[in-house]
Amino acid sequence: MSKLSHYDDSGAARMVDISAKAPTARVARAHAFVRMSPEVLAALPNNPKGDPLEVARIAAILAAKRTWELIPLCHQIPLAQVDVDFRIEASGIRVFTVVVCAAGTGAEMEALTAASVAALTIYDMTKALDKAIEISELYLLSKSGGKSGDYERSTNA
Amino acid sequence: MSKLSHYDDSGAARMVDISAKAPTARVARAHAFVRMSPEVLAALPNNPKGDPLEVARIAAILAAKRTWELIPLCHQIPLAQVDVDFRIEASGIRVFTVVVCAAGTGAEMEALTAASVAALTIYDMTKALDKAIEISELYLLSKSGGKSGDYERSTNA
Amino acid sequence: MSKLSHYDDSGAARMVDISAKAPTARVARAHAFVRMSPEVLAALPNNPKGDPLEVARIAAILAAKRTWELIPLCHQIPLAQVDVDFRIEASGIRVFTVVVCAAGTGAEMEALTAASVAALTIYDMTKALDKAIEISELYLLSKSGGKSGDYERSTNA
Amino acid sequence: MSKLSHYDDSGAARMVDISAKAPTARVARAHAFVRMSPEVLAALPNNPKGDPLEVARIAAILAAKRTWELIPLCHQIPLAQVDVDFRIEASGIRVFTVVVCAAGTGAEMEALTAASVAALTIYDMTKALDKAIEISELYLLSKSGGKSGDYERSTNA
Amino acid sequence: MSKLSHYDDSGAARMVDISAKAPTARVARAHAFVRMSPEVLAALPNNPKGDPLEVARIAAILAAKRTWELIPLCHQIPLAQVDVDFRIEASGIRVFTVVVCAAGTGAEMEALTAASVAALTIYDMTKALDKAIEISELYLLSKSGGKSGDYERSTNA
Amino acid sequence: MSKLSHYDDSGAARMVDISAKAPTARVARAHAFVRMSPEVLAALPNNPKGDPLEVARIAAILAAKRTWELIPLCHQIPLAQVDVDFRIEASGIRVFTVVVCAAGTGAEMEALTAASVAALTIYDMTKALDKAIEISELYLLSKSGGKSGDYERSTNA
Numbered sequence: 057m058s059k060l061s062h063y064d065d066s067g068a069a070r071m072v073d074i075s076a077k078a079p080t081a082r083v084a085r086a087h088a089f090v091r092m093s094p095e096v097l098a099a100l101p102n103n104p105k106g107d108p109l110e111v112a113r114i115a116a117i118l119a120a121k122r123t124w125e126l127i128p129l130c131h132q133i134p135l136a137q138v139d140v141d142f143r144i145e146a147s148g149i150r151v152f153t154v155v156v157c158a159a160g161t162g163a164e165m166e167a168l169t170a171a172s173v174a175a176l177t178i179y180d181m182t183k184a185l186d187k188a189i190e191i192s193e194l195y196l197l198s199k200s201g202g203k204s205g206d207y208e209r210s211t212n213a
Numbered sequence: 214m215s216k217l218s219h220y221d222d223s224g225a226a227r228m229v230d231i232s233a234k235a236p237t238a239r240v241a242r243a244h245a246f247v248r249m250s251p252e253v254l255a256a257l258p259n260n261p262k263g264d265p266l267e268v269a270r271i272a273a274i275l276a277a278k279r280t281w282e283l284i285p286l287c288h289q290i291p292l293a294q295v296d297v298d299f300r301i302e303a304s305g306i307r308v309f310t311v312v313v314c315a316a317g318t319g320a321e322m323e324a325l326t327a328a329s330v331a332a333l334t335i336y337d338m339t340k341a342l343d344k345a346i347e348i349s350e351l352y353l354l355s356k357s358g359g360k361s362g363d364y365e366r367s368t369n370a
Numbered sequence: 371m372s373k374l375s376h377y378d379d380s381g382a383a384r385m386v387d388i389s390a391k392a393p394t395a396r397v398a399r400a401h402a403f404v405r406m407s408p409e410v411l412a413a414l415p416n417n418p419k420g421d422p423l424e425v426a427r428i429a430a431i432l433a434a435k436r437t438w439e440l441i442p443l444c445h446q447i448p449l450a451q452v453d454v455d456f457r458i459e460a461s462g463i464r465v466f467t468v469v470v471c472a473a474g475t476g477a478e479m480e481a482l483t484a485a486s487v488a489a490l491t492i493y494d495m496t497k498a499l500d501k502a503i504e505i506s507e508l509y510l511l512s513k514s515g516g517k518s519g520d521y522e523r524s525t526n527a
Numbered sequence: 528m529s530k531l532s533h534y535d536d537s538g539a540a541r542m543v544d545i546s547a548k549a550p551t552a553r554v555a556r557a558h559a560f561v562r563m564s565p566e567v568l569a570a571l572p573n574n575p576k577g578d579p580l581e582v583a584r585i586a587a588i589l590a591a592k593r594t595w596e597l598i599p600l601c602h603q604i605p606l607a608q609v610d611v612d613f614r615i616e617a618s619g620i621r622v623f624t625v626v627v628c629a630a631g632t633g634a635e636m637e638a639l640t641a642a643s644v645a646a647l648t649i650y651d652m653t654k655a656l657d658k659a660i661e662i663s664e665l666y667l668l669s670k671s672g673g674k675s676g677d678y679e680r681s682t683n684a
Numbered sequence: 685m686s687k688l689s690h691y692d693d694s695g696a697a698r699m700v701d702i703s704a705k706a707p708t709a710r711v712a713r714a715h716a717f718v719r720m721s722p723e724v725l726a727a728l729p730n731n732p733k734g735d736p737l738e739v740a741r742i743a744a745i746l747a748a749k750r751t752w753e754l755i756p757l758c759h760q761i762p763l764a765q766v767d768v769d770f771r772i773e774a775s776g777i778r779v780f781t782v783v784v785c786a787a788g789t790g791a792e793m794e795a796l797t798a799a800s801v802a803a804l805t806i807y808d809m810t811k812a813l814d815k816a817i818e819i820s821e822l823y824l825l826s827k828s829g830g831k832s833g834d835y836e837r838s839t840n841a
Numbered sequence: 842m843s844k845l846s847h848y849d850d851s852g853a854a855r856m857v858d859i860s861a862k863a864p865t866a867r868v869a870r871a872h873a874f875v876r877m878s879p880e881v882l883a884a885l886p887n888n889p890k891g892d893p894l895e896v897a898r899i900a901a902i903l904a905a906k907r908t909w910e911l912i913p914l915c916h917q918i919p920l921a922q923v924d925v926d927f928r929i930e931a932s933g934i935r936v937f938t939v940v941v942c943a944a945g946t947g948a949e950m951e952a953l954t955a956a957s958v959a960a961l962t963i964y965d966m967t968k969a970l971d972k973a974i975e976i977s978e979l980y981l982l983s984k985s986g987g988k989s990g991d992y993e994r995s996t997n998a
Binding site: 374383424433439440443444478479482493497498499502503504507508521523 | 663
């Protein structure tokens with residue numbers, strides 16, 4: 057089995073050396089689901105000018121760029137593109153993120169961090185209505201680029 | 214039904230005015246679950262000096278303090294205490310966070326953000342072994358203090 | 371004439387001691403104007419889902435909270451409320467901000483920083499259409515609370 | 528007319544994909560004016576060791592590097608050079624900034640953000656003397672590099 | 685002997701609970717020394733407009749406010765005052781910092797972080813002349829306020 | 842003698858232009874020493890689950906990535922690797938850092954900043970036991986890459 061990637065031979069946590077990796081185009085897509093009651097969902101569009109999903113989208117884009125500040129062993133990856141989309145369903149809101157970069161590592165944690173912060177922001181903006189809101193299904197949908205090969209989640213949402 | 218708390222009368226997003234709220238002691242507890250294969254779980258303690266859970270704990274504490282930078286409409290809450298605990302189970306790792314503060318709002322998003330970043334950090338440190346890791350069950354366990362009353366999730370993990 | 375407030379007796383820059391000042395309720399309102407061509411203004415509402423003003427509003431709220439990171443001698447002021455409004459006029463967009471806090475200083479720079487970042491974000495989102503956009507009239511509209519007394523700008527926009 | 532650059536086909540805000548753009552040398556110069564009374568201007572050099580303009584210069588350089596944290600849809604651009612200059616005139620202080628980078632986008636918002644924070648810092652350090660200080664004429668002076676061509680403001684300050 | 689303060693009973697790192705501590709006035713003073721050759725010291729005042737010590741002073745003030753972002757288990761302490769002074773000696777530059785706050789903990793790490801960043805900034809601005817510059821004697825000079833009592837270092841610089 | 846690198850011809854502080862420098866592989870190693878009493882040292886391993894050195898290691902890695910936010914004239918350098926090691930000696934703890942990057946400048950301040958924050962974090966986690974802890978011997982051990990040539994400190998710790 058492969059080794060945990062962030063540990064050196066003595067087992068101490070470290071930022072893995074990526075200096076020998078040539079930058080390649082990388083794309084990662086992630087997903088999260090915010091489960092909420094139909095009553096809370098129905099209240100979302102009642103705001104004439106504002107929209108919790110737009111606030112969540114901006115929060116997610118900003119968070120993607122700051123992933124390396126939040127996840128200790130992540131590298132500083134300049135992102136080429138961040139997209140955040142939402143799908144409103146009967147039992148909640150699905151978050152989809154896409155992150156593109158040209159780097160020696162990355163995109164995966166950036167896409168997951170964006171999805172997570174989008175979901176937390178939706179939670180924040182609806183929690184006055186329902187404290188039982190639950191975030192789930194936070195996972196990687198796909199990843200391309202990089203030495204470890206492409207990945208596609210077998211059963212996507 | 215209550216109104217979405219972050220909107221003014223015209224529906225524009227805003228930071229809610231908490232200046233009329235006297236600071237009270239507040240405690241929030243949150244939870245997340247990181248589902249991973251038994252092989253990945255078995256690899257965790259193989260590091261003589263390091264430990265993904267310790268890195269996740271530090272990341273979560275730092276993230277709790279920066280919640281207001283990540284979630285746009287959150288207030289800056291000086292935290293009195295942040296605790297992060299883990300329970301290793303057969304199918305993954307459970308994250309438990311506790312945040313204490315004395316403020317006019319808060320603790321809830323801080324506890325959820327800490328749980329989320331702890332889970333993402335565990336993901337980051339084990340993703341070389343398994344890209345299908347999934348984060349789920351990110352929710353509030355309980356909340357006390359504040360005008361809106363105490364909350365205890367009916368069926369806790 | 372009063373002294374420059376951020377200098378000690380020897381003239382070295384310093385953060386002024388506010389430890390003897392009891393926290394009082396403070397409100398500051400600021401203003402900025404983003405001058406742009408009618409063509410650019412006309413393009414703003416052509417976006418079915420997005421809105422540059424909503425992005426600017428979120429950016430301004432986040433920036434208000436980070437004023438002390440940007441302006442070297444500002445104190446860390448926990449903000450109780452931040453509001454950002456816009457008025458579309460024939461020659462551009464007017465930005466209005468309100469910041470409320472209970473502290474030994476503050477609100478003034480926070481309201482101005484929010485107005486400035488809102489204006490810059492509008493610039494960023496329209497600059498592909500017009501590079502001659504100009505930000506002007508960035509000033510304090512009013513200020514209440516604190517020892518130095520209330521202030522109301524004589525001729526407001 | 529061109530499209531607003533930060534929107535996708537459905538109109539949702541997003542970070543534009545720059546992964547297909549080869550990095551090129553880019554230079555942007557921006558400008559701002561801080562209008563203040565002659566009395567406030569006269570007080571500036573009365574500080575034997577400190578100087579509000581030096582504090583503003585440092586604040587502006589730091590802010591240029593953090594533009595992507597403040598303006599939601601800006602990319603993370605590693606800056607090669609940041610220069611900030613001032614010209615004291617009879618009615619106030621002129622701020623000039625130059626930002627150089629080699630990237631697929633950028634320099635423009637970084638130069639404007641630097642000019643804006645320099646002006647706000649000057650405001651902060653003189654506001655005890657005059658609350659009517661006004662920041663104006665915040666605009667791009669020139670821009671070179673990048674596909675959209677060079678730009679020179681027709682009537683510079 | 686006392687216990688390490690940042691550990692709970694099971695030994696896990698945590699942010700200590702300060703919610704039961706009433707805020708008290710606290711003052712901490714710290715010190716650092718930057719040893720450099722006489723040639724480097726002689727070059728310092730050769731700059732007609734700039735001054736490495738002014739840049740270091742601003743960097744130190746900003747860093748003091750961000751101590752809680754850098755030192756994982758530090759609390760977010762709103763600082764009431766930060767002062768940074770320098771003394772040029774034959775073999776280098778002495779840095780003195782004073783931090784004042786009214787809080788349930790703090791000032792100590794903030795004063796040390798400010799002294800450390802001031803010293804690193806001086807290093808950065810003189811390193812082209814001398815790579816053997818050494819920072820030493822980074823310690824607390826005194827501390828007052830708080831339950832653990834006052835402290836005065838026996839032999840100050 | 843060489844000029845101070847961060848000043849332009851008029852002596853104003855500025856970020857040096859590195860746009861003409863081709864990125865090269867750079868490695869810098871730095872060192873710090875945290876002097877503490879044998880009693881404090883003996884208490885370190887008494888924590889069944891936690892370890893101040895692991896917290897310090899994570900803090901140092903995070904700080905290395907944020908050097909450009911702390912040291913005003915440092916460039917934003919994407920780091921390829923950060924390693925932090927410790928050696929426990931009779932009179933204290935030695936900190937060793939290694940930073941690798943491929944850039945037009947850098948690694949030196951990043952390695953020193955990491956060593957400094959590691960030392961400060963150790964201080965923070967042991968200060969309840971001993972307020973006389975002193976950080977010293979913060980210097981560059983070696984540096985390779987870049988036009989100014991390699992450097993090796995003559996007498997390393």
